[in-house]
Amino acid sequence: MRLRLDKFLANKAFGSRKEVHALIKQGLVTVDSVVATKKDMAIQIPEQIIAVNGEVVDNRQQYYVKFNKPAGYVCAVEDNRHPTVMELLPPEFLTMGVVPVGRLDKDTEGLLLLSNDGVWAHRIINGKKHISKLYYIEYTGELTETGLERIKEGIVLGDGTVCKPANLELLEPGKAQITIEEGKYHQVKRMIGAAGGEVTYLKRLSVGPLTLRGIENLGDFTYLSEEDVEKL
Incomplete structure (x- = not known):
């Protein structure tokens, strides 16, 4: 992929175009270990290695991420009333168009x-691939036998x-796990x-074959391998 150096760095959240130009002017940006002097220099990604102040810049353009979401954050890019999950993740996620x-x-x-990757995301959420989602639940009250049967057979809500x-x-009393293939509102x-x-507590444990393994702590994230991406 051929890109302008300043656009690449701006997308990677090194600042505005003006701030990126300042980094280049100061001699802090290298391309294949050679100091870059032109802001509009054409670079080839992923073949070339870009570094800022000696630190190599991750050159990925497609992002596939799994994240252990804490409570208290909404799954949105921005929200006027509540903190969003994006506030817990690297700033480059926003500039690179990464969304929940x-x-x-x-x-x-x-x-x-x-x-x-919009195509990949749509494949997961449209329900046609029958991707299972496992949740751990804590609840109060008592689930009726009739209610349990309705859930297993396909319940129709009010x-x-x-x-x-x-x-x-x-x-055990007050605790359960449920596997669904949808993601309807408060389902x-x-x-x-x-x-x-x-429900008093709800935690998603898996989506298809993907689990919380490797991101056991709330707020942890990691990039999916190519193999994991292909599984979905």
Whole structure:
């Protein structure tokens, strides 16, 4: 991929074009270990190695990320009322167009995928590939036998929302795991509510074959391997 040096660095969140030009003018930018002197220099990515102040710049253009989302953050690029997950991630994610793939509620924790590959993201969230999502639930109240059967068979919520059959496993009183293939608005909370309970804690443990392995702490993130990307 052929890019202008200043555009590449601006996209990588090294500042505005003006700030990037200043870095180049100060001799702080190198291309293949040679000091760059022209802001509009054409570079070839990923073949050439770009460094700023001696630190090599990650030259990836496509981003596939898994993130352990804490509660209290909304899955949006920007929000006027609440902090967003993007505030917890490197600034280059914003400048490179990386966005959440689907959503987790503000008070829900766990596995969130992000990417700037729109085709890949759409494939995951459109529901046609039947990608399972596993959640851990803590709840109050008592789930009725009728409610449990409705969830397993495909529950219809009070507003007419039709949910596909889901696998609900009771772990111990007040704790369960549920596997769904959709991501409708407040779906897990509403399904549990319709069965007689009220969710007090919700955490997504996996999306398809991808889990929280390697990002066990809240706020951790890592890049997916090519193999992981292809799995979805």
